[in-house]
Amino acid sequence: MLSVRNVLIGLAVAFTAYLGVRGLLGLGSVESPLIIIATLAVYVAGTWVCLLVQRPGEARSARVEQPVHATPASRLPLGAAIAALFVAAVVPTGIALGVGESVRAEPFATWYIGGIGALMTIVMVRRRPWFAWAGMVLLTAACSAWIGLLLALALGLVGSLMWVTAAQLLVYAIDRAVSDTERLAELQQAASAWQASQAGRQRERRVQVQRALALAGPVLTRVVRSGGHLDEEGRASARLAEGRLRDELRGPRLLDDDVRAALEAARRRGATVTMLDEGGLDDLDADALRVIRAELADTIRGSTSRRLYIRTAPHDSVAVTVVGREEATGTLSDDDSVDLWREIPRPNAAAPER
Structure with a gap:
């Protein structure tokens, strides 16, 4: 079923696949192509697991169409979050060892900076902020060890950090919007219930007024016609009408x-x-x-x-x-x-x- 969620997942899969393909461009000029291929496989597998895996209960409920504001990204399972950290620790080292020291600063050898940043952005969106920032710490440490911190910042580490930061702010904003929407829905339901109760009370008051007029109307008409001078029978009727009216009201x-x-x-x-x-x-x-x-x-x-x-x-x-x-x-x-x-x-x- 085509939905916003499926479209976003498809775009993320395509983007991470593109980052992986970039790592194959210089395969002919590296020292250990097999290490590069194995590292790319680990990266793609770990990233797609973080994109696609869901908890069993969430997988069943996802088949039911729900409003967009009611279905924010589900929390990433703990096993997948640990796998993402494993990818962040292994991929930079595997790429650095596979390409060799002479070409470690080339674009086809530094794609993992953006790749791991994209992975940690996914982890952040899946509501595992501590794992996301831990992965960024591992990426920063690996970049500092293999190509130097300043060069890593120039080659895209700043952008990766900004992606994760923006994802955290976006998740916070979405959660606030969902909370405000739910609160607004509760207030709207309460207002509707209050309006319904008021409408019911108004109808009840109208019925009581109509009944009161039906009870007191004839007596009041006789009082007006007689100028306030009633005989004993009229007074008795007036007392009975007054009593009936009090009963209806009280x-x-x-x-x-x-x-x-x-x-x-x-x-x-x-x-x-x-x-x-x-x-x-x-x-x-x-x-x-x-x-x-x-x-x-x-x-x-x-x-x-x-x-x-x-x-x-x-x-x-x-x-x-x-x-x-x-x-x-x-x-x-x-x-x-x-x-x-x-x-x-x-x-x-x-x-x-x-």
Whole structure:
């Protein structure tokens, strides 16, 4: 499959092959051609190993097409990195011994300066910086020993050092870009989730407003038409509408048709009902809420209290607490006035009824 990675590998293979061919140009004027050929074979084999070898897991995942920014160059296996150091130590010495002392400074005899520099650039790109710089140290030492440091710098050692340095800076920049891209993707996902939650809350608020208008609209219309003068039936309807509106705003997750009917029946008999949802039900699914609402409706229908307090709160075992009091005044700490205490358990949790 043609990809950016395969194209770059192909170019690198062609370039290293070109450097190796340069070493064959003066084969007829060297002392030991066999040593030159063997050294070139070691160089080409070591370079192509560093280019092509992958870890087993990376080789399998490479078959799956991924975005370019998500697939930086894989880390070179340790064995291949050690092989690259072996090449950096052997090739300069092998070439110097093979060509002979008289022609060691000729272009066909100093190709290894650029060749080893290219190899260490590959090692650097494959994320083995310590091995890459160790290879450059070996190359510098070999050049100093065989042709002299100053001559080696003039013949390309500076360029090789610059290649490796540029490769390290490029790898650092790519890693930063990948990190920033991943961070940006995370922020974008968080922003999308926040927008979705806000859109859901806006829809929920619109539904609540529409329900509130449906509940309070007729009563408000009668109040406006009568100029604020209501009879007993109108006042009772207004109180019921106010109670329904408070229920919709304070505890919408507790409500269904049965619960609404039970609440209205309790208010019609004169009870004062206070409902407050303080959380704890958000993680429950529809089936669990259906069970809780059914038990809540039964509890309200069976109560005779003058004042009912219905409250939810985050709790490990209790979903809803219903407290009924005989009198409409007094403090909740007065146990003598409490005639109903019902704890509706969360699904798969038991709570005692008192």
